[in-house]
Amino acid sequence: MRSSAILHEAQKLHLVSDRLDTLADEHPVVSEALLTISANVRHTATLLQVLVATKMGVLPEPGQADA
Numbered sequence: 378m379r380s381s382a383i384l385h386e387a388q389k390l391h392l393v394s395d396r397l398d399t400l401a402d403e404h405p406v407v408s409e410a411l412l413t414i415s416a417n418v419r420h421t422a423t424l425l426q427v428l429v430a431t432k433m434g435v436l437p438e439p440g441q442a443d444a
Contacts (some may be wrong), residue, residue, distance in 0.1 A: 380429045380433040383425055383426075383428070383429050383433075384426065384429055386425065387422040387423075387425040387426045388422070388430075389407060390418050390419070390421060390422035390425070391422045393418050394415045394416075394419040394422065395415075397411050397412075397414055397415035397418065397423040398411075398412065398415050401415065
């Protein structure tokens, strides 16, 4: 798998995390659980980016980490 493909998946995970945050605001009954899952997904995305940077020598472009 190319590094750009892994970085693309990390970017998609960041978007999933953002959507879970939004859902947490809309559903207070499960808000805490959704925020916990969102944080875990965000951390996983960041770990993928670190993995690519350290093992494959490719850094994400500016803005890609938070997109």
